[in-house]
Amino acid sequence: MNQNIPSIHPCTLTDLPTLQAISRExxxxxFGAANTPEDLAKYLDRAYAPAKLHHEMTNSDSHFFFLQVGSTVCGYLKVNTGAAQSEPMPADNFEVERIYIRKAYQKHGYGRILIELAEQLARDAHKSRIWLGVWEHNDNARGFYARSGFHQIGEHTFTIGGSRQTDYLLGKDL
Incomplete structure (x- = not known):
């Protein structure tokens, strides 16, 4: 097997420590530079606590997939349907909650691979729209999603400590 060709596989509970480490990293x-170290640390401890990730991983409406090159996990995808979606959405919607690519592996096309996987999963589930949230100041991600055919369908407030931030909700009809 070529060590430079990415592979994708579903995450299992045995992957939880790796999932937690990549999530935090x-x-x-x-988002570290936009938040105080104290607020960031509290958020990371709460959002990526082992018990919380375990709960997310065992939710039948949520699925995690690692993208790996050789033996290195470069990033992951988390998708949600039904009640697992982070915003109230119609039943025919499919959420991409996270595409997290480690910094050293960004700009290698791995985000594209994961968004294409998400779109295929949504089609396989007979969903008519895929959607996600992206921080208003994450210009790289916003540009990537625009190039992928997403457009703004709303917004919501994302709070880290005392900082209230705006996430744009982006959607794409399938």
Whole structure:
């Protein structure tokens, strides 16, 4: 097997420590500079606590997939349907809650691979729209999603400590 060709596989509970580490690393890399160290630490401890991730991983309406190159996990995808979606949405909607790519592996096309997987999963589930939230100041991600055919369908407030931030909700009809 070529060590440079990415592979994708579903995450299992045995992957929880790796999932937690990548979640904390990528979130801090992306949002750390916009938050106080104290607020960021509290958020990371709460959002990516082992018990919380375990609950998310055992929810039948949520699915996690690792993207791996050789033996290195470069990032992951988390998708939700039904009541697992982070916003109230119609039943024919499919949420991409997280595409987290580790900093060293960004700009290699791995985000594209994961968004294409999400779109295929949504089609396989007979959903008519895929959607996600993206921070208003995450220009790289916003540009990526625009190039992928997503457009703004709403917004919501995302709070980290005392900082209230705006996430744009983006959607794409399938």
């Amino acid at each position: 990528t979130f801090a890399d992306t």
